[in-house]
Amino acid sequence: MSALPRLPELLPAENAEALSRAVAGLEAPALWWLSGYAAGLAHARGGAHAALPAPGAAELPLAAEPQAESVPSQRLSIVYGSQTGNAKRAAEALAAEAEASGLAVRLFRADAYPLRELKDERLMSFVFSTQGEGDPSDDALGFFEFLDGRRAPQLPQLKYSVLALGDSSYAKFCEIGRRLDARLAALGASAVLPRAEADVDIDAVATPWRGELLGALRALQPSGLGPARATVTPLRRAATPKASREAPFVAELLANQRISGRDSEKDVRHVELDLAESGLHYEPGDALGVWAENPPALVEAVLAASRLDGEQVVSLKDRSLPLRDWLASQREITRSARGVLAALAERSGDAGLADSLAVPERTAALLGELPLVEALRRWPVEWDAQGLVEALKPMSPRLYSIASSRAEVGEEAHLTVDVLRYAVGEGIHVGAASSHIARRSPGGSLRVYVEPNERFRLPADGARDLIMIGAGTGIAPYRGFLQQRIAEGARGRHWLVFGAQRFASDFLYQAEWLKARKDGRLARIDLAFSRDQAQKVYVQQRLREEGRVLLDWVRGGAHLYVCGAIQMGKDVHAALVEVFSTHGGLSREDAEAELRALQQAGRYARDVY
Known part of the structure; x- marks a missing residue:
């Protein structure tokens, strides 16, 4: 950041220097907020003028x-x-x-x-x-x-x-x-x-x-609540985008390509969406929310298992829809819900199920392992349409890390989607959103919005090094990171630590990463493919192996990023504690404290799900 303009009659030199240090590295939203903060102080102290942010400026x-x-x-x-x-x-x-x-x-x-x-x-x-x-x-x-x-x-x-x-x-x-x-x-x-x-x-x-x-x-309050006092600076809202979680944008699907190999146990898709005319903007690290519809075959299976008529109208919260429509797009039916299990226990009189619901850990295990349709089949009871809808959870959007930078792809957003499929009971079950996306072909559409992730951002200083740790689709945001940094001409180094099942079939965006390595855009790349040898290897083991170098990068100012499943995030954190302790000469408690300090300073960011 350039030095502050000199205002000798208003701002002493030592104050200017302190202010310059305080705002170094802050991005536009924080700076706009600070301007409002200063204006509020000026107004409260009797100043004649109050500077306001530019119209439409983004604000915290x-x-x-x-x-x-x-x-x-x-x-x-x-x-x-x-x-x-x-x-x-x-x-x-x-x-x-x-x-x-x-x-x-x-x-x-x-x-x-x-x-x-x-x-x-x-x-x-x-x-x-x-x-x-x-x-x-x-x-x-x-x-x-x-x-x-x-x-x-x-x-x-x-x-x-x-x-x-x-x-x-x-x-x-x-x-x-x-x-x-x-x-x-x-x-x-x-x-x-x-x-x-x-x-x-x-x-x-x-x-x-x-x-x-x-x-x-x-x-x-002695006199109740009335109009806000004029001495209080009100909250100022950022301009509402044209599309939002409540009013998603219908984005055209430009590409839906499988990027995992034929022999892979996973079906991973690279998805490209057109956001032109949406009013949506995103930064690397943000997520795209996707509103899905349940698979039609699953809707019919739930109707069959509950022995209900899909055309029966159900009214809830001033909304009336046929049961089939509630199940198709308004209720979660790929997973069981606590309300459904409670109703099954009551209606079936199954003491074992009732006992399980009294223990949170056993309830969570049932909810995680038993899809809704299998629960309905295991405990066949008499249902009414209203009771079923009320017992199910409302449909919620799924968030996917955006795998692109607007500096590279313009008015598009790219996603990396693992299409969830698993076997339980009588058949193969699928994830609601991932299967919804997989069923769409180019020319089709998805209902989407941007979910900002303010704690998973690139450093404002392009000279900072990045250590990017991810497994599976956790590689997605790092593709956007690298695209953005290349477009900006950032001088900092990039180190990717990536894990998946097999090199030949699961190294996502392999050609792009290897090209970046060849071009000098990627200083280091360390890989962990768990199924390519008898003893499984994960990213946390690579971190331990390269612990001395990793600590040198961090102590030199590098930013640490972790993206992937919750358990992977915990395993990586444990490995980082070990690295800081072993190579930094710290106790475990001091190593934890240093990582917490990095997290609070915005230099250790996690996006786990």
């Missing part, structure tokens, strides 16, 4: 912070921890409604919240998601470390509320929200209302929770 979803004397009793700080964007959306919806009700609102991603201010807070709301088997989202790791640690302050003055997001197909449903609620209470804080827990149908819980919370907050 944060408010300029009001001064402590500005209606402190009505200031609500909202903190969210989000892995895939759901908690962020729920927190933004709460912020908008709270601000419209007259509250001064501050909205923070968990890793951006100023922890030193927690001791002075009076009113807070938390929206936290649970990842995998009871883990916090990556952006909430530092927040929980602080809250669970010895430095956490007592909070007798704090009134709080918690919206916990989770997936009931996992044993530790909403675990992070529960942990947060318990810890805040242990620190002396008092809940404004009981914790709310939302499954994948988030709005069914979040919408009434917001209304109840605002009612409770209104009761806390």
